[in-house]
Amino acid sequence: MRSHYCGDLRKEHVGEEITLNGWVHRRRDHGGVIFLDVRDREGLTQVVFDPDREESFALADSVRNEFVIEVRGLVRDRPEGTVNPDMPTGEIEVLGKELVILNKAETPPFQLDEHQQVGEDVRLRHRYIDLRRPEMQDKLRFRSKVTNAIRNYLDDNGFLDIETPILNRATPEGARDYLVPSRTHEGSFFALPQSPQLFKQLLMVAGFDRYYQIAKCFRDEDLRADRQPEFTQIDIETSFMDEEAIMGMTENMIRELFQNMLDIDLGDFPRMPYAEAMQRYGSDKPDLRFPMELVDVADLMAEIEFKVFAGPAKDPKGRVAALKVPGGAQLTRKIIDEYTKFVGIYGAKGLAWIKVNELEKGAEGLQSPIVKFLGEDVAMKIMERLEVQNGDIVFFGADKEKVVSEALGALRIKVGEDMNMAQCEWAPLWVVDFPMFEETDKGGVTALHHPFTAPSCSPEELKANPLTALSRAYDMVLNGCELGGGSVRIHDQAMQKTVFDVLGISDEEAEEKFGFLLNALQFGAPPHGGLAFGLDRLIMLMTGTESIREVIAFPKTQSASCMMTEAPGEVSAAQLRELNIKLRKTP
Numbered sequence: 001m002r003s004h005y006c007g008d009l010r011k012e013h014v015g016e017e018i019t020l021n022g023w024v025h026r027r028r029d030h031g032g033v034i035f036l037d038v039r040d041r042e043g044l045t046q047v048v049f050d051p052d053r054e055e056s057f058a059l060a061d062s063v064r065n066e067f068v069i070e071v072r073g074l075v076r077d078r079p080e081g082t083v084n085p086d087m088p089t090g091e092i093e094v095l096g097k098e099l100v101i102l103n104k105a106e107t108p109p110f111q112l113d114e115h116q117q118v119g120e121d122v123r124l125r126h127r128y129i130d131l132r133r134p135e136m137q138d139k140l141r142f143r144s145k146v147t148n149a150i151r152n153y154l155d156d157n158g159f160l161d162i163e164t165p166i167l168n169r170a171t172p173e174g175a176r177d178y179l180v181p182s183r184t185h186e187g188s189f190f191a192l193p194q195s196p197q198l199f200k201q202l203l204m205v206a207g208f209d210r211y212y213q214i215a216k217c218f219r220d221e222d223l224r225a226d227r228q229p230e231f232t233q234i235d236i237e238t239s240f241m242d243e244e245a246i247m248g249m250t251e252n253m254i255r256e257l258f259q260n261m262l263d264i265d266l267g268d269f270p271r272m273p274y275a276e277a278m279q280r281y282g283s284d285k286p287d288l289r290f291p292m293e294l295v296d297v298a299d300l301m302a303e304i305e306f307k308v309f310a311g312p313a314k315d316p317k318g319r320v321a322a323l324k325v326p327g328g329a330q331l332t333r334k335i336i337d338e339y340t341k342f343v344g345i346y347g348a349k350g351l352a353w354i355k356v357n358e359l360e361k362g363a364e365g366l367q368s369p370i371v372k373f374l375g376e377d378v379a380m381k382i383m384e385r386l387e388v389q390n391g392d393i394v395f396f397g398a399d400k401e402k403v404v405s406e407a408l409g410a411l412r413i414k415v416g417e418d419m420n421m422a423q424c425e426w427a428p429l430w431v432v433d434f435p436m437f438e439e440t441d442k443g444g445v446t447a448l449h450h451p452f453t454a455p456s457c458s459p460e461e462l463k464a465n466p467l468t469a470l471s472r473a474y475d476m477v478l479n480g481c482e483l484g485g486g487s488v489r490i491h492d493q494a495m496q497k498t499v500f501d502v503l504g505i506s507d508e509e510a511e512e513k514f515g516f517l518l519n520a521l522q523f524g525a526p527p528h529g530g531l532a533f534g535l536d537r538l539i540m541l542m543t544g545t546e547s548i549r550e551v552i553a554f555p556k557t558q559s560a561s562c563m564m565t566e567a568p569g570e571v572s573a574a575q576l577r578e579l580n581i582k583l584r585k586t587p
Ligand code: ASP
Pocket: 173, 194, 195, 196, 197, 236, 485, 486, 487, 530, 531, 532
């Protein structure tokens, strides 16, 4: 059994007889002396074997990388000139006396410091080796510390950790469910929880007052770079607290977390209404590190001949907006072409631009393929509104409102990053005053958050003007990432029915799907609300990691499979028969 971790040894241990357990990180033969760097989760220590201890020397000579060993030896100062200031244990070494090989290892599929040369698929297939890398160990250790700090904060504030079921009826968070066939109920399926939403509300009806859970959630979506089919939420629900109190308490939690873990003061989080965020930043999760803003110019374009602009300018569902990039006139044609392709991802059909070369010359000082279509007068009015200076570039978006906001919103961040325009390292905020509903492409309405979110108006007003009604929802945003979101909930049955009505959910369907909730609301449901934070994304931000897979021990790939276990996999005919499932042959 070890007496110390490798990485913990320091000068103060010199003279002590110690025992280490760990892996051979590297073996070096220095002309008659063998050096083993022994690694465990705390770090590396150099162990030296002299030929005068024949048996252990021979063993040390025989070990290979990643063998598991036990070493007994004496901690001593490194000889002068061999101290390594880059290593925490670089002042000492261990004179190896006894060596036991606890297990051998095949040559690993990649050396730990060669992970970059192998593809991510190799790393994921041999994740247990990849996870031996100090960077991965650090990230998962950090994650453990964060969850611990969160548990402590919530526990100190009277929250109870209560588990909710994994085998459920579907919860409507808007994504596709993962389904599990029931053996005992032929033809019926469980759904894995997209979130513990309804259960946490029922825990409030049950009087627990403050609940939290570090909960696994499952959503069968087409994966983007920062999504996983199963992910972890810090799920929170409270009774008798309004949005101010809930936001205050959770803002404090995140502030304390950054302060204690990273020594970063996030300060007070500003609030911004959803409509303002969309208008100024083209996003409901604006990245406020970058100062640039979208400016509406539809009023200046409505009367021009040029249909590309005039059309959306006159369309009540259209938007024409401009984004001024200070110093952007230096952008090359090639880069502008790249940006044009980039906004195409969001549905923009092109990217018009004006470079401001010599403003004092009027329209002649503007370089642009579109000025001739706008006319001098309009072009100069736009320049005036945007308060441009020589050396700036202005990009334009003209299309449906959604396309313009999303395309210019994303371009704003891309250009900001490319041109290093961030004005601070951390920019948190709350986005509030979300609409209750949004129109779907098919002309129906859907809940912007989820259908249990309380509106900030009466049921009558909601029914009369569903598309302008606001909700009592809030999102916490950090550096353009949605860290968490939640709402005050409906605790009144009549209001809940109204919302289902607006959503076109019939009484029968509501009864069938959420009858238990509607019932519970009749039996003394307290006013309640909560939110959920995405733990994986929080850890990503806190550790400055690019990919969500780097902060999850065993992540799934972009195609929602596990490279190591090869899940999902086929099952036997017998298992299918037991479940009464017959597979349809794909043609
Ligand atoms: N259940 C919500 C979600 O997963 C969070 C909440 O409203 O508390 O996004």
